[in-house]
Amino acid sequence: MSRFDRKTRKQALVLSAAVVVAGFTGSAAAEELRLITWGGYAPDEVVAQFEKETGIDVKITLSNNEDMISKLRATGGAGFDLAQPSQDRIVGVQRQFNIYKPIDFSRVNTDQLQPSMVKATQDSTELDGNFYGVPSVWGTSGLIVHRSAADTVKDYTDLCDPAVAGQVSYRLKRPTLIGFGFALGMDPFAAYSDQGKYESILAKVEDKLIDCKANVKTYWTGGDQLLALLRTGEVKAAMAWDAGGWKLNAENPDIRFVAPASGALGWIDTFAIPRRSENEDAAYKWINFVMQPEIAAKITNASGNFTAAKGADAFVRAELADAYRASFNDAAINNIKWYPPVPPGLEAVEGQVLDRVQAAN
Template structure:
């Protein structure tokens, strides 16, 4: 999903004190087998972890679908730690028993942003136990040229006729959900009642069909979105924070804004497979990666947000400014984090999106 470019060995030497709690090397121990996304396990951090704890790390790069497939094939074995998205956990626990409950007495919760920790605990809850710890997050909100569209502060403001022909969004499920929250609905609270959710989708269908004349275009790839905003053809769009921050570096008038009704947020987690063999190593790895200095190294490299609440103090100045300006703790506390999606919901959404697209 993301690229990894390794820094020179000299940089590892210079940064080594930040990665480790102790200067002395620990004796070598059993390997920690991690299945994760590209970019989530920088080699510099793996080397420092091994030096500090004695645990060597074996990394397998994957994605949500492959993680589930590999763990199903081994009935939850083969790995000591996985990094699925939070909405891909509870269902596979209930159906296949692929993960084991987290022993939070072994997690340094003081390192973790409390709103993120609470959301992940709730969204991975199965029979009273939670199955994941937050690690990496991203959000979708608004990218706005504030010199041209100073009044846009929420998703629903993209529907304002005074900005006709100057707005853009995707015809994807985040638009349905973001608009829903902005217009006073709580889509996630309706997930358990398909009839109620369909009524909500019907309301979004009517709203978004009525707004079609105001939309410059429905963007469908990041390069297209960036060009629309750079050129001034579009003044405001729903988009990810990274797009907004990239454009802000080029034009200070353009920036990412978290909507007043709350940005939409995804979280990738740490989860322990049901038949993990090295639990001590797995818990040590989680705590190490969430240590502020180490989490900041990851964010400086990949620019994704981290659940480590003090990592902001170790970020590069430009990246720190982005998070401080766009996603401070009070904004994170209002994020609408994606919960697990019940079976059939995405099919309902797909039909609604098709109707909006086809309408004239």
């Protein structure tokens, strides 16, 4: 074997070894995005387009808030490159478990995003001067109203109007307490930091809900149950989610989702970077890719919920876009009351109020 051949063979062996080592040390992961998210937030066609344009493989794990927290807590923020927790489920978890890293907004194309939602998410996810979330998909609780009750029911407390007695439904859950609080002219979210003040708000809401019991056909517990009540006309007005209202509107134009006068109650599912993400670059590429209006519209078409992307409604399927525009003009968007993080102990107090309302005659 010539000196040249021995040298070439030695270089080839070194290169081969390097490739093997790279495979075992995870370099291949640089071409993979591990995303933990909700159903409908990463449609197949969106994933395929991202993979084609970037060369990055996307591995999807479907989840919910509790499961995301559990998985990331168990690994100290490892196992995923991007997560999508709700905006009010980040700060408390981060303070306790340190599973996320701050968002670098210089890497986020915020020009694509609704400014009010960026602000709401930053306000909800700020900890020690850092922000831990970027707005992604959002939705609201408000009113689903049949045309026959539209002149009567324009805010949560209008569900107690005698004109709709026996034709009303809502859940005995915390959104109802909060919505009624706003409709009564108070600000429950501003009172979160003062439990005594919050309890005084709840006392007024409790009285109102007890007085309102005669109007309630039933307290709904599941979405399918409520949709059936509205379809049959047994219920003419309800407090419920926007996506359910838009679904019914597609079936019957006489039924609409209405943003209440005191403001719809808004949740935002975010993008958050796990603390031990192995492919941050891919995470930011995904965020900027899916928040393009035409791509974001595909997420809305798949999930039924709108995104924080500006102008995406222009590309959403027509019937859903029309229903959205009928529910939310700019003023209604800016009037959304976004859920802040829930302080410890508050939900226990709310639960006691709801139990008393349920038990009242």
